[in-house]
Amino acid sequence: MKTEHVMIALSIALAFATLPSITQASSSNPALAGLNTAEAPRVNQAVDNRVVSSLSNTHLAFLSHATAAGNVDDAMPMNHMQLILRRSDQRASAAESLIAQQHDPSSAKFHQWLSPEEVGSTFGVHDADIAAVKSWLTSQGFTVNGVYPNKMQIDFSGTAGQVRQAFHTQESRFVVNHVTHVANAGDISVPTALREVIVGVAGLNDFHPQPLNKTPQVTQFDRSKGKFMLKQTTATTPGHPAAVNFVGGARGLVPYDMQTIYNTSSLYASGLTGAGINIAVVEDQDMDVSDWPNFVAQFGLGGYGGTFTQFQPQLTPSTGNCTDPGGNDPFSESIETVLDSEYSTAMAPGANIWVATCSDSNSTNFFGGVFAAADNLINNTNAAGRPNIISASYGYGEGFTDAASKTAIDLMWAQADLEGISVFISSGDSGSNPSYNGSIINGVGVDANSFATSSNDTAVGGTDTADVLDGTTSKYFSSTLNSVYGSALSYVPELTWNQSCGNTLAATKLVHTTALQFCKNALIYDPYGYYVTSESGSGGPSSVDAKPSWQRIVHGAAKDQSRDLPDVSLFAGSYGGYSWVILCTGYYPCAPNFTTPTVLEGGTSLSSPMMAGIQALIDQGLASDGLSANQGNAAPTFYELARNEYGGATGNPPGSLAACNSNNGPTGNSKCVFRNITEGGNSTQCIQIAAFSQVTPDCYFYGTIQNFEQFYGPTLVGLTATSTTKYNSTTAAYAAQAGWSFANGLGSVNAGNLLTAWKKFVNAP
Structure with a gap:
């Protein structure tokens, strides 16, 4: 879609976004009594794909030390990414305050819990801002699978090529610990008009945590x-x-x-x-x-x-x-x-x-x-x-x-x-x-x-x-x-x-x-x-x-x-x-x-x-x-x-x-x-393998293994510590x-x- 067409398509969302603030849905929940988090939309200018802002820390910094193994094909599917929305400071503070009251036995709001819809309408992102983001995602060729009831995340799918075009970052392959992974090589950028309501995208890398159990x-x-x-x-x-x-x-x-x-x-x-x-x-x-x-x-x-x-x-x-x-x-x-x-x-x-x-x-x-x-x-x-x-x-x-x-x-x-x-x-x-x-x-x-x-x-x-x-x-x-x-x-x-x-x-x-x-x-x-x-x-x-x-x-x-x-x-x-x-x-x-x-x-x-x-x-x-x-x-x-x-x-x-x-x-x-x-x-052993050219911080080294596991060569071995000079x-x-x-x-x-x-x-x- 050409840029001018994007501007026209998104003008509808912008018009909605500039309407007067709409108070959140009424609720009989005592937890919300006296709480007013109504606010005006924060997307208040036209979305222009030519004017973008980078979002810091939206790629994995440690990959700069990993072995690059080439870019992925543009056609590679990127399914069910989550666009994480940034709620206002006012709503974030109000949510934190309510949680404290929900845990205070002396508060009238003690154990007065919310539903997902109440969380979304009270503490999520404004509907108009969500509409603007959804419209932009669609204009970039993505499929919007749904907005979560919490109004803080949008599930969407596309391809690596669409990610590169829309978010200005390249999906690449990296070898970490002998395993090939996919991740974005740099921070993402989004239209400046949307910057205030977007944290980033969860789902641009495939580094999955491990189950925390011992080997059976x-x-x-x-x-x-x-x-x-x-x-x-x-x-x-x-x-x-x-x-x-x-x-x-x-x-x-x-x-x-x-x-x-x-x-x-x-x-x-x-x-x-x-x-x-x-x-x-x-x-x-x-x-x-x-x-x-x-x-x-x-x-x-x-x-x-x-x-x-x-x-x-x-x-x-x-x-x-x-x-x-x-x-x-x-x-x-x-x-x-x-x-x-x-x-x-x-x-x-x-x-x-x-x-x-x-x-x-x-x-x-x-x-x-x-x-x-x-x-x-x-x-x-x-x-x-x-x-x-x-x-x-x-x-x-x-x-x-x-x-x-x-x-x-x-x-x-x-x-x-x-x-x-x-x-x-x-x-x-x-x-x-x-x-x-x-x-x-x-x-x-x-x-x-x-x-x-x-x-x-x-x-x-x-x-x-x-x-x-x-x-x-x-x-x-x-x-x-x-x-x-x-x-x-x-x-x-x-x-x-x-x-x-x-x-x-x-x-x-x-x-x-x-x-x-x-x-x-x-x-x-x-x-x-x-x-x-x-x-x-x-x-x-x-x-x-x-x-x-x-x-x-x-x-x-x-x-x-x-x-x-x-x-x-x-x-x-x-x-x-x-x-x-x-x-x-x-x-x-x-x-x-x-x-x-x-x-x-x-x-x-x-x-x-x-x-x-x-x-x-x-x-x-x-x-x-x-x-x-x-x-x-x-x-x-x-x-x-x-x-x-x-x-x-x-x-x-x-x-x-x-x-x-x-x-x-x-x-x-x-x-x-x-x-x-x-x-x-829980101070345990840590190592630093010379052949890997990696420095291990927070480790007090007490000795050297000349050929670690008879394969890796000279390796420093130590104990995890907050000092590298004494233990x-x-x-x-x-x-x-x-x-x-x-x-x-x-x-x-x-x-x-x-x-x-x-x-x-x-x-x-």
């Missing part, structure tokens, strides 16, 4: 030993081959164990099982639907009445951006999906589990199917189609996320909070940088999971049970399994989940030295670095999102301006790979007495759905007292409750800070809501500490005490 282990149960024997050889502890007795097998924990450790079993006895609460786990691949009933039957959960549904969530009318990813079979199912569905049920056996899946291949959006599944659920205009709780076990660092995708994520979780949906996100599995998912940090520094750094979700980190390293297993676990294969006797003291030589408790207990010396010793026993790892629960500060006020109020809070992760932590794995949870999969179903091979699994992908299950019990407990079954973001309440136990950010902490130390065990902290984890930390408890990235920490947030929870304290906080009868 196939095992065979040895009844004589009461242990699971690994089918594949597992590496022994670096620098101390006999540190953990792998020959004796691994420990497979089951729902009963998690229920005992985190005290959900006491709530079942009072009739609280999660009944009536809908937990959605959002995924990009299906699972074999026979797994869940097998899991429920194997572990005695069938009497609680929980349900399971696997489906593809759609908008109304549908944009077509969520198609079935496949995998509903034993051979191609996602272990991540199995883990999320089964262990949300493990903690809330009466809840309704929604497995919401969308295919990655239907979209080039950064978070692909996971983003689409969550976004479509949150924007479902039928209240029955929106869950009470969402759990997402995927992630990537903010350094690997473009500005438009990050904005889309944060807007999505803020909308969920406005609607009362509680969102839990895994913090990551590689210490101070979640992007490596358990592999080795190289070439980048401290980072945080971009999917979790919104102030409207709750990030869940990882812990390990301390009994193995402490030599106290017989105190906390029975030597025989009960009828549902459980052995936990009580709460078990915890430390930060960290499988590297940076594990301070392992260094102390196993070789009576510091973590730094433990790592140096490892160079002797492991000269090629085969056992170097960054596998650990993740935590760190956001470089994008500001610290919410509620995260400043507790003892130990980082004195920074960043949204910090994690908020809480639950079991994710163990040092040396000794303790795992048992999955029932399609290919390896659970058999009575485990007479057939069984899958063991872990990671913060386990922690998040378990915390979602605990929240379901809280929701049901509050609903039974006549309160809302929706609680919105759990984190603000967590920090208020933690302040009562740990003390505020300033002044001397109360005696309950020491009393609630996880090390005190089951009787020492039986009255605590949170178990403060002060052992260990100790204050520079390690990051050490556990009293109060909140980057290692474990507020620590783990006692579900029974959490409900009691929550009821008191919200003035439940």
Whole structure:
């Protein structure tokens, strides 16, 4: 279409945009009482494709260091991109203010949640501005698939050539870590007339985050030993081959164990099982639907009445951006999906589990199917189609996320909070940088999971049970399994989940030295670095999102301006790979007495759905007292409750800070809501390979591997730290500490005490 024709076509939208301001739709919702966010359109000049403005940070900066592999063909389809709209500062501020009131028990707007339509009409972009943007997209040859009810995103499709022409950026191929990706090579530009209402386009690159679970282990149960024997050889502890007795097998924990450790079993006895609460786990691949009933039957959960549904969530009318990813079979199912569905049920056996899946291949959006599944659920205009709780076990660092995708994520979780949906996100599995998912940090520094750094979700980190390293297993676990294969006797003291030589408790207990010396010793026993790892629960500060006020109020809070992760932590794995949870999969179903091979699994992908299950019990407990079954973001309440136990950010902490130390065990902290984890930390190993010509910041290098993995040549090896010149408890990235920490947030929870304290906080009868 010629430019003059574009100008004529868009003059209609401009005429609409210059009409007087229209007040938002009236609503009887008390949350909107006295709130007026009416405003005039911001597109107030003709849209001229010859006058454009660049939008900063709309391409991935790190690709400047990647290997270019040529441009894509102009005909390449670019399906279901999301044009992210920029709402006005007034509306953004008003939304933030309302969320604070929705979480304040003294406010008249406490727990007065909104619908997606109310979010859109009150806080979204003006209809006239949306019309102008839609008209421009159509004029550029794109197909507009739909505007979301939140009025903050437009789903549209086209080709790489249309993207190049309209947004003045080239879609190219890049090789990163031996994998070819598609991404825009530079920042996008848009007509200057539209600049004020466009953030950017989510969907110009195909860097999809990874599920945050460990590599599953196939095992065979040895009844004589009461242990699971690994089918594949597992590496022994670096620098101390006999540190953990792998020959004796691994420990497979089951729902009963998690229920005992985190005290959900006491709530079942009072009739609280999660009944009536809908937990959605959002995924990009299906699972074999026979797994869940097998899991429920194997572990005695069938009497609680929980349900399971696997489906593809759609908008109304549908944009077509969520198609079935496949995998509903034993051979191609996602272990991540199995883990999320089964262990949300493990903690809330009466809840309704929604497995919401969308295919990655239907979209080039950064978070692909996971983003689409969550976004479509949150924007479902039928209240029955929106869950009470969402759990997402995927992630990537903010350094690997473009500005438009990050904005889309944060807007999505803020909308969920406005609607009362509680969102839990895994913090990551590689210490101070979640992007490596358990592999080795190289070439980048401290980072945080971009999917979790919104102030409207709750990030869940990882812990390990301390009994193995402490030599106290017989105190906390029975030597025989009960009828549902459980052995936990009580709460078990915890430390930060960290499988590297940076594990301070392992260094102390196993070789009576510091973590730094433990790592140096490892160079002797492991000269090629085969056992170097960054596998650990993740935590760190956001470089994008500001610290919410509620995260400043507790003892130990980082004195920074960043949204910090994690908020809480639950079991994710163990040092040396000794303790795992048992999955029932399609290919390896659970058999009575485990007479057939069984899958063991872990990671913060386990922690998040378990915390979602605990929240379901809280929701049901509050609903039974006549309160809302929706609680919105759990984190603000967590920090208020933690302040009562740990003390505020300033002044001397109360005696309950020491009393609630996880090390005190089951009787020492039986009255605590949170178990403060002060052992260990998530400082892990990091490397710098000379042949790659990459500099790894935030790493204290302690040695050199002459030929890393007998392939990469000379490689510096170190521990993640906030200093490159010294390494100790204050520079390690990051050490556990009293109060909140980057290692474990507020620590783990006692579900029974959490409900009691929550009821008191919200003035439940």
